[in-house]
Amino acid sequence: MKYFETIKCEDYEIFNLHFHENRVAKTVGLNLNLQDYIYPPSNKLLRCKLIYDENEVINVEFFEYKKREIKSFKLLFDDGIDYSKKFLDRSCIDKLFLEKESADEIMIFKNGFLTDTSIANIAIFDGDNWLTPKKPLLEGTTRNRLLENKDIIESNIDLNMLKNAKKIALMNAMIDFDILEDYSFFE
Incomplete structure (x- = not known):
């Protein structure tokens, strides 16, 4: 089974990492320091997609983020x-x-x-x-x-x-x- 976290990054800052780490721990019992895996490649607003399973972080990808208009x-x-x-x-x-x-x-x-x-x-x-x-x-x-x-x-x-x-x-x-x-x- 694979899981993922969506993490906001902007100006090389990673937002609310503690809450993402808590969810990873609750999901699979791993106490990971996600900061060790996330290195934003630019100062733009980025969506970091961190994929993991019960044992390890499998992949980390970054995408420029554009908010959807929802009405x-x-x-x-x-x-x-x-x-x-x-x-x-x-x-x-x-x-x-x-x-x-x-x-x-x-x-x-x-x-x-x-x-x-x-x-x-x-x-x-x-x-x-x-x-x-x-x-x-x-x-x-x-x-x-x-x-x-x-x-x-x-x-x-x-x-x-x-x-x-x-x-x-x-x-x-x-x-x-x-x-x-x-x-x-x-x-």
């Missing part, structure tokens, strides 16, 4: 999906993404509750607090950092809560906490 979401309901670890094989998510129709992105519900998009954890603003799903498909590193800092709160988010949200935010290692105020979704 519309297709709501999908799949109680059988499992992406609890950052598997290199994302076929279960890729298959759902193909169902997005004219939307830019998908939002995945499992057992009646919001989980994630295909590329990011999600949070909704209910007017008082930023809430993030209690059971995401994947516990992202940015999500974990924001929970640790008490910037977001875990909650079971149903469809009604999503529809009544004042704002939503997507979060991952590359975009951090990206608040969307102009968005739409459909079932």
Whole structure:
């Protein structure tokens, strides 16, 4: 089984490495110093893809990063999906993404509750607090950092809560906490 980490690099700086190392340790039990493997080749905004298995780091690649514009979401309901670890094989998510129709992105519900998009954890603003799903498909590193800092709160988010949200935010290692105020979704 192979896994990967997506790590933000810019101006030769590597961001939030501690949270990536924690996820590697939780995923396969390896306590790696990822700094030993990551040497950004330029000062541009880069997406580092570090591939590993139960024994070692297998490969490290860098890609220039350009953020996708996301304004519309297709709501999908799949109680059988499992992406609890950052598997290199994302076929279960890729298959759902193909169902997005004219939307830019998908939002995945499992057992009646919001989980994630295909590329990011999600949070909704209910007017008082930023809430993030209690059971995401994947516990992202940015999500974990924001929970640790008490910037977001875990909650079971149903469809009604999503529809009544004042704002939503997507979060991952590359975009951090990206608040969307102009968005739409459909079932």
